[in-house]
Amino acid sequence: MKKTENRETAExxxxxxSGECAAQTENDxxxxxxxxxxxxxxxxxxxxxxxxxxxxKTEVPVAAxxxxxxxxxxxxxxxxxxxxxxxxxxxxxxxxxxxxxxxRWNLSxxxxxxxxxxxxxxxGAIVYSRISRVVYGAKDVxxxxxxSALDITGCEKLNHRAxxxxxxxxxxxxxxxxxxxxxxxxNGGRKFKG
Ligand SMILES: [Zn+2]
Numbered sequence: 001m002k003k004t005e006n007r008e009t010a011e012x013x014x015x016x017x018s019g020e021c022a023a024q025t026e027n028d029x030x031x032x033x034x035x036x037x038x039x040x041x042x043x044x045x046x047x048x049x050x051x052x053x054x055x056x057k058t059e060v061p062v063a064a065x066x067x068x069x070x071x072x073x074x075x076x077x078x079x080x081x082x083x084x085x086x087x088x089x090x091x092x093x094x095x096x097x098x099x100x101x102x103x104r105w106n107l108s109x110x111x112x113x114x115x116x117x118x119x120x121x122x123x124g125a126i127v128y129s130r131i132s133r134v135v136y137g138a139k140d141v142x143x144x145x146x147x148s149a150l151d152i153t154g155c156e157k158l159n160h161r162a163x164x165x166x167x168x169x170x171x172x173x174x175x176x177x178x179x180x181x182x183x184x185x186x187n188g189g190r191k192f193k194g
Pocket of ligand 1: 089
């Protein structure tokens with residue numbers, strides 16, 4: 001009997017413990033679900049990362065893809081220096097590419113995946129193209145306009161808001177950017193060799 005009692009006590013303790021754990025896990029899961037990328041998010045962020053290959057070496061390495069359903073409809077890399085165009089950020093290039101391909105400016109059925117948190121200009125372009133959701137890699141604490149420095153995509157005063165999810169695969173998105181600026185410093189502040 002003593003053995004049974006012990007076993008019962010052990011069972012209750014175990015179930016109480018696991019009950020507590022389960023409750024905690026459930027809360028964590030619910031909280032985490034809102035902030036965590038799913039497999040689809042990771043897939044498209046990897047495609048954005050793959051676009052970095054097309055980014056000229058003279059540019060801050062940032063790449064973006066616009067996705068409609070399960071299809072990539074726009075691609076872009078940072079081309080500011082290459083094109084001498086202050087608006088040629090990866091996001092704007094990708095949005096223009098998507099609009100051209102789809103033949104319309106309203107991209108409300110599209111999402112944007114980008115390796116760095118959009119700046120104020122790109123967040124503005126996201127709002128004005130009605131993109132429904134932005135998934136970004138590295139956070140930009142100084143200039144990010146999707147919640148870090150500013151929250152343009154979530155601004156109540158504007159006529160459109162995009163859902164945002166940040167920090168996705170930032171361990172892969174940040175090193176190329178860090179490497180670029182380290183290289184700049186090595187070259188005495190110049191952006192690239194030559
Ligand atoms: Zn930008």
